[in-house]
Amino acid sequence: MVHEQGNGHDDVILEVNNLRTYFRLDEGLLKAVDGVDLKIKAGKTLGIVGESGSGKSVTSQSILRIVPKTAAVEGEIKLRRRKQGKTEIVDLARMEPEGADIRSIRGGEISMIFQEPMKAFSPIHTIGNQIMEAILLHRTKDKEEAKRTAIDTLRKVGMSNPEQRFGEYPHQLSGGMRQRAMIAMALSCSPSILIADEPTTALDVTVQAQVLQLINDLKRTIGTSVIFITHDLGVIAEMSDEVAVMYLGKVVEYTDVDSLFYGALHPYTQALLHSIPSVAKRNARLDSIEGTVPYPMNLPKGCGFYSRCKRAQDGLCNREDVPLVEVKKGHYVRCLLVETKAPAGVGGLHGEQ
Numbered sequence: 270m271v272h273e274q275g276n277g278h279d280d281v282i283l284e285v286n287n288l289r290t291y292f293r294l295d296e297g298l299l300k301a302v303d304g305v306d307l308k309i310k311a312g313k314t315l316g317i318v319g320e321s322g323s324g325k326s327v328t329s330q331s332i333l334r335i336v337p338k339t340a341a342v343e344g345e346i347k348l349r350r351r352k353q354g355k356t357e358i359v360d361l362a363r364m365e366p367e368g369a370d371i372r373s374i375r376g377g378e379i380s381m382i383f384q385e386p387m388k389a390f391s392p393i394h395t396i397g398n399q400i401m402e403a404i405l406l407h408r409t410k411d412k413e414e415a416k417r418t419a420i421d422t423l424r425k426v427g428m429s430n431p432e433q434r435f436g437e438y439p440h441q442l443s444g445g446m447r448q449r450a451m452i453a454m455a456l457s458c459s460p461s462i463l464i465a466d467e468p469t470t471a472l473d474v475t476v477q478a479q480v481l482q483l484i485n486d487l488k489r490t491i492g493t494s495v496i497f498i499t500h501d502l503g504v505i506a507e508m509s510d511e512v513a514v515m516y517l518g519k520v521v522e523y524t525d526v527d528s529l530f531y532g533a534l535h536p537y538t539q540a541l542l543h544s545i546p547s548v549a550k551r552n553a554r555l556d557s558i559e560g561t562v563p564y565p566m567n568l569p570k571g572c573g574f575y576s577r578c579k580r581a582q583d584g585l586c587n588r589e590d591v592p593l594v595e596v597k598k599g600h601y602v603r604c605l606l607v608e609t610k611a612p613a614g615v616g617g618l619h620g621e622q
């Protein structure tokens with residue numbers, strides 16, 4: 270539940286509770302997202318990390334209600350927003366996916382940037398007109414003001430000569446500039462939440478660093494909250510205040526970014542950390558995680574990571590589904606070994622592999 274007043278939860282602007290997004294396929298029910306809880310705080314970045322197939326993208330698509338028709342979204346997606354001077358809470362999970370309510374939120378209060386900017390823009394209209402259109406839809410009916418806002422936003426995202434860029438077509442821009450234009454479009458309606466789904470994966474390293482820096486700067490200056498989705502822990506370290514580690518449609522560890530990098534408790538998070546050179550200790554052997562994320566259909570009972578976990582215990586980890594437990598303040602872990610080994614303090618598990 271999102272609480273409205275006086276209870277310390279006021280900075281939470283989006284709360285996802287027990288989100289389940291299941292695809293009905295001919296072969297059976299595919300549980301892409303299976304009981305995800307998340308909290309997005311005002312002006313903060315929540316990083317969501319996990320391997321391919323862990324359910325990161327379907328989670329963000331579920332929040333915006335843009336999942337394919339073969340999938341159903343259940344659970345709560347509670348957005349706290351100001352409307353006509355009052356705070357109200359709306360549940361996006363209850364909205365009609367094509368209805369006016371969610372359409373006004375998409376691109377209004379919540380907007381999204383993703384890997385391929387060409388998908389965000391139509392090739393036959395100038396980027397300026399497309400940004401203006403979004404502003405006219407969500408913010409103002411005044412064309413002159415919309416144009417000024419569009420040019421101003423292009424300037425804010427670091428586009429040189431924004432008046433000229435305004436009149437250019439997407440194919441006339443470089444990859445990095447297109448990414449900036451997409452960020453401008455996403456920010457033009459002053460969203461309270463920006464969802465960034467692997468926005469820099471397709472860019473070369475230098476441009477990637479610039480775009481990440483830009484998102485961080487904008488978050489600071491505009492105060493937008495960010496949900497940043499990536500498989501790259503290096504990017505997570507740079508971008509996040511809090512981190513949710515996803516595996517097989519579930520959050521397996523959830524904590525602030527420092528606790529994640531210096532005190533990860535879930536064997537999956539630890540394995541992820543040991544698989545990247547910049548975080549693993551110098552001279553330590555780099556491990557890649559053997560195997561792949563299983564296909565989320567007809568899964569056996571127990572921990573989803575059981576088949577790949579080096580510490581898995583037969584008869585314990587493969588018996589019941591494992592709950593996400595708060596092992597210390599603000600640090601949640603879905604692992605029976607962490608719970609049973611360290612009921613009164615979690616220090617002993619740090620760094621263990």
Ligand SMILES: Nc1ncnc2c1ncn2[C@@H]1O[C@H](COP(=O)(O)OP(=O)(O)OP(=O)(O)O)[C@@H](O)[C@H]1O
Nearest residue numbers: 292299301320321322323324325326327328337565
């Ligand atoms: N349109 C779809 N129809 C059927 N299954 C889907 C569809 N989209 C995603 N899935 C399945 O849902 C699960 C989660 O996918 P999702 O794309 O959210 O993972 P991800 O963590 O974002 O991975 P990636 O980084 O590769 O995008 C996967 O098993 C995937 O095969």
